[in-house]
Amino acid sequence: xxxxxxxxxxxxxxxxxxxxxxxxLRSKENPVLGLAAGSTPLGLYEEMIxxxxxxxxxxxxxxxxNLDEYLGVPENDPHSRRSFMNEHLFxxxxxxxxxxxxxxxxxxxPEEECRRYEEELQKTVIDLQILGIGRDGHIGFxxxxxxxxxxxHVTTLTEExxxxxxxxxxxxxxxxxxxxxxxxxxxxxxxxxxxxxxxGEAKADAVYKMIKGPQKESCPASILQDHSHVTVxxxxxxxxRI
Ligand code: GLP
Numbered sequence: 001x002x003x004x005x006x007x008x009x010x011x012x013x014x015x016x017x018x019x020x021x022x023x024x025l026r027s028k029e030n031p032v033l034g035l036a037a038g039s040t041p042l043g044l045y046e047e048m049i050x051x052x053x054x055x056x057x058x059x060x061x062x063x064x065x066n067l068d069e070y071l072g073v074p075e076n077d078p079h080s081r082r083s084f085m086n087e088h089l090f091x092x093x094x095x096x097x098x099x100x101x102x103x104x105x106x107x108x109x110p111e112e113e114c115r116r117y118e119e120e121l122q123k124t125v126i127d128l129q130i131l132g133i134g135r136d137g138h139i140g141f142x143x144x145x146x147x148x149x150x151x152x153h154v155t156t157l158t159e160e161x162x163x164x165x166x167x168x169x170x171x172x173x174x175x176x177x178x179x180x181x182x183x184x185x186x187x188x189x190x191x192x193x194x195x196x197x198x199x200g201e202a203k204a205d206a207v208y209k210m211i212k213g214p215q216k217e218s219c220p221a222s223i224l225q226d227h228s229h230v231t232v233x234x235x236x237x238x239x240x241r242i
Contacts, residue, residue: 002211002224003231006239010199014043016233017130020195021048024128025057033064034129034188035089036140037081040197041130045089052093059095065121067131067140068182069105071154079169080105103152103181110154114181118152121187129191133198136160137206137219141182144218150184185223193229196221198238207234208241 007013021044025031035041051057066081075082082102090100101120107113131139138144141155157165162176169175188194198207210221211232224230 001228001230004211004239004242005231005233007233007235009235010043013197013199013233013235014047017041017044017195017197018047018051020193020231021128021130022051022057024193025059025062028127030061030063032124032127033062034126034131034183034191035064035066035085036130036132037066037068037084038132040132040199042088044130044197048089049092059093062095063099063124064095064101065124065126065183066100066102067188068180069103070177071105071110071179071181072177073105075102075104075106079175084168105177105181107181110179110181114152114154117181117183118187121152121183122190126191127193129188129194131188131194131196131221133196133203133206133210133221134161135164135202135206137209137221139185139188139196139221139224141180142185142188142220144220146185146217146220148185148217148220148223151187152181152183155180155182185220189223189227191227193231194224194227195231195233196224197233199235201237201240203234203238204240207232207238211242 005016007016069081073080103117143158162173165176166173209219215222215225
């Protein structure tokens with residue numbers, strides 16, 4: 001069940017997402033947010049920061065869970081998802097760092113880290129999960145073919161994903177890690193509410209397959225067809241096929 005919002009441009013897309021974020025933050029005493037790295041949610045994060053600066057929102061009671069982290073990348077590495085989230089959100093609001101959860105990409109035993117993360121995650125329920133979407137319909141780092149029932153796991157990144165993420169590694173795909181830890185589709189589906197944001201014509205095919213394509217593991221985002229509270233926020237380019 002999808003609610004679809006087609007906004008005029010990226011700024012309006014981010015504003016629509018921030019309205020749903022504010023609703024969640026005001027309706028819950030101790031909100032739990034699922035967050036995504038990547039460029040798409042940055043406009044939303046900027047609105048969240050503005051709300052804090054203006055004194056409209058405090059994040060002191062908020063806990064967050066990020067979708068994924070590159071494997072083999074220490075937390076303090078500028079290329080890590082931890083560094084990305086610190087820079088683009090956590091350092092600019094009054095959230096307690098210990099309430100922000102991201103898989104440890106430098107864990108000595110990645111499989112154990114997946115079990116630990118999933119176990120901790122299952123002690124709570126995410127009130128609002130923010131998602132972007134890859135051109136191939138991936139969510140988090142769940143690449144095409146990921147079983148829908150997968151929980152937090154180690155994944156091998158496709159060449160396309162590594163190319164798309166090269167912008168975070170000095171433009172060199174060879175520097176993008178080959179593997180990552182990611183919440184699985186089943187981990188994501190536990191969220192009470194999901195907002196998936198997509199902009200640009202490169203995402204139009206993935207958005208179409210997510211909403212109107214057959215539900216199959218070759219398009220990980222198509223699992224969302226089974227979730228009862230998914231809001232898709234796009235611009236006209238990403239909505240071109242729906
Ligand atoms: C990355 C991330 C996803 C993200 C997607 C799109 O691989 N693992 O969480 O949603 O690609 O990224 P962007 O929003 O930069 O287009």
